[in-house]
Amino acid sequence: MDTMGKKILVLGGGVGGVVAAKKLAERLRNRVDAEVTLISDTDYYLLPPLLVNIALGDMDPAQAQLPLSMLGKRGVRSVKATVTKIDPDNRVVETDKGKFNYDYLLASLGTEFDFKSYNIGVGYHNFTLDGALKLREALMNFKGGSLVVFTPEPIYRCGVYPFEIIAQLDTIFRKRGIRDKVDLTLIHPFEKPIQPLGLEAVKITEDVFTQKGIKYIGNAKPIEVDDKNKVVVLTSDKVKYDLLIVIPPARLPKPFEGTPLVTDTPSGRWTTINVYTGRSIKYDDVYLPGEHSMPAIGLPTAGVPVHFTALASAAAIAGELLGEPFDPAQINAMACAMDYGDLGMMFNCDIKLDLKNNKALWMGNCYSILTSPLGKLIKDLFYKTWLQTTM
Amino acid sequence: MTTQEQAQVSPDEKLAEALSILAENADELKGLIELIVELKRSGVLDSVMLILNRFEELIQYLFQDPAVFRLLAIALDGSLGLMNKLDANDVIRLKEMMQNLGGCMSKNVDAVSNAKPVKGLMGLWRALGDEDVQRGLGVALELVKILGKCSSGKQ
Numbered sequence: 001m002d003t004m005g006k007k008i009l010v011l012g013g014g015v016g017g018v019v020a021a022k023k024l025a026e027r028l029r030n031r032v033d034a035e036v037t038l039i040s041d042t043d044y045y046l047l048p049p050l051l052v053n054i055a056l057g058d059m060d061p062a063q064a065q066l067p068l069s070m071l072g073k074r075g076v077r078s079v080k081a082t083v084t085k086i087d088p089d090n091r092v093v094e095t096d097k098g099k100f101n102y103d104y105l106l107a108s109l110g111t112e113f114d115f116k117s118y119n120i121g122v123g124y125h126n127f128t129l130d131g132a133l134k135l136r137e138a139l140m141n142f143k144g145g146s147l148v149v150f151t152p153e154p155i156y157r158c159g160v161y162p163f164e165i166i167a168q169l170d171t172i173f174r175k176r177g178i179r180d181k182v183d184l185t186l187i188h189p190f191e192k193p194i195q196p197l198g199l200e201a202v203k204i205t206e207d208v209f210t211q212k213g214i215k216y217i218g219n220a221k222p223i224e225v226d227d228k229n230k231v232v233v234l235t236s237d238k239v240k241y242d243l244l245i246v247i248p249p250a251r252l253p254k255p256f257e258g259t260p261l262v263t264d265t266p267s268g269r270w271t272t273i274n275v276y277t278g279r280s281i282k283y284d285d286v287y288l289p290g291e292h293s294m295p296a297i298g299l300p301t302a303g304v305p306v307h308f309t310a311l312a313s314a315a316a317i318a319g320e321l322l323g324e325p326f327d328p329a330q331i332n333a334m335a336c337a338m339d340y341g342d343l344g345m346m347f348n349c350d351i352k353l354d355l356k357n358n359k360a361l362w363m364g365n366c367y368s369i370l371t372s373p374l375g376k377l378i379k380d381l382f383y384k385t386w387l388q389t390t391m
Numbered sequence: 392m393t394t395q396e397q398a399q400v401s402p403d404e405k406l407a408e409a410l411s412i413l414a415e416n417a418d419e420l421k422g423l424i425e426l427i428v429e430l431k432r433s434g435v436l437d438s439v440m441l442i443l444n445r446f447e448e449l450i451q452y453l454f455q456d457p458a459v460f461r462l463l464a465i466a467l468d469g470s471l472g473l474m475n476k477l478d479a480n481d482v483i484r485l486k487e488m489m490q491n492l493g494g495c496m497s498k499n500v501d502a503v504s505n506a507k508p509v510k511g512l513m514g515l516w517r518a519l520g521d522e523d524v525q526r527g528l529g530v531a532l533e534l535v536k537i538l539g540k541c542s543s544g545k546q
Binding site: 019304308311329331332333334335348350351367368369370371372385386388389390 | 443444446447450451453454455456457460461463464467468471472
């Protein structure tokens with residue numbers, strides 16, 4: 001196979017982009033004449049699960065991020081630019097810093113956070129570094145009242161997050177001695193908390209919420225946030241708040257809009273990929289192992305499935321360039337560590353890849369591995385080690 | 392010191408500042424270096440580096456093979472759940488039983504591996520004459536009774 005000067009373009013400096021760029025560089029360097037370029041709108045990699053630690057005041061931002069230039073030691077060129085358009089027919093990516101051609105494209109652009117719908121932009125959040133810092137300040141100044149965590153839609157980054165943050169806030173307010181002055185409410189579209197993980201997870205979470213005095217409003221049908229009167233308006237209820245934390249619905253990243261990489265699915269418009277390799281179902285030279293592809297194949301919009309789909313995509317590209325058979329090693333298990341304040345939970349979901357229907361099946365196949373305060377420590381160790389070893 | 396202020400500091404000033412920090416913490420640094428040398432000599436540091444260098448491989452293996460997670464769920468979560476239902480006296484009694492039974496059984500491993508088959512009703516009849524068999528059957532029936540009681544939700 002002719003591999004002269006192959007250009008591999010990696011879009012996104014998050015989990016998918018970083019692990020794929022590293023894997024490609026490891027496999028190809030000094031073996032194939034290929035150039036790996038990573039384009040990201042920031043010049044650092046920030047581990048999203050640690051944003052909550054920043055918001056809760058446990059961690060400084062510098063401890064949660066690494067400069068993307070570290071990939072330079074592996075021969076990966078990183079470019080700070082914002083991707084504006086992807087043109088797979090002409091193998092071109094447009095950015096605010098110019099156009100880039102490619103032989104292989106691997107895009108992992110996360111999801112857009114929709115803060116416009118339901119007027120949730122008036123609330124605090126920790127889905128960006130700026131958001132986490134503002135939430136930290138708001139929480140530090142919060143002396144009591146009604147705190148509401150509002151999740152208007154079921155597809156958002158990291159499905160377990162709303163259930164964790166509300167439990168963590170209980171612990172924090174207890175430590176600050178103001179818990180008796182705070183009402184904690186979680187509004188969520190699932191009838192029962194953390195429902196997709198199954199009955200065992202529901203029971204553990206319901207017990208935690210009961211013990212902590214957290215009110216759960218499930219099966220919520222949201223209308224809007226009325227910031228003037230400080231209420232979240234649902235079809236069935238109006239919930240008063242003094243401090244509002246919002247979970248923005250996930251949307252398709254803008255560079256994909258209007259491209260043939262996208263299809264309509266029952267869960268919205270998303271990019272579509274082969275569940276086994278992350279390859280676009282329409283373009284052989286395009287791989288899309290990002291959160292924007294997860295809903296279409298039945299996986300959650302979260303780091304773990306993106307991480308392993310990105311590795312599968314990198315293995316596929318490297319295998320093709322090297323002319324070697326490859327094992328995508330797509331995941332058969334999806335473990336998730338959760339922090340419920342004074343309790344940690346580790347859950348695993350067995351995954352069955354249904355190649356015929358191009359789906360990953362996991363709901364109903366989840367069980368607890370550990371429910372103990374030790375789980376918090378394991379979660380902390382896992383993320384910090386992951387960050388330190390990722391580049 | 393702000394980033395701008397840092398940028399205005401000359402290399403000599405930076406060096407002087409660094410030397411001053413070293414001098415102020417000389418004793419702690421000496422202890423730290425000795426600790427690092429000891430960790431390196433003992434091989435602990437190399438083991439830690441090996442784990443860190445292969446962390447990615449480790450998690451890829453774990454996420455490839457749900458058997459490991461299944462084992463953890465049963466051995467770790469299941470056992471922890473069980474242990475949380477015991478009180479201190481249960482722990483003492485269970486521990487003694489495990490020690491006594493375990494000690495006795497490990498001394499009779501040869502007898503287990505050389506056990507002869509019990510043939511037919513007559514064979515069973517003869518075996519029932521043995522006092523140890525009678526006692527073992529009593530224990531087994533008691534366990535069966537407890538199993539029935541616990542599975543019916545009486546306790």
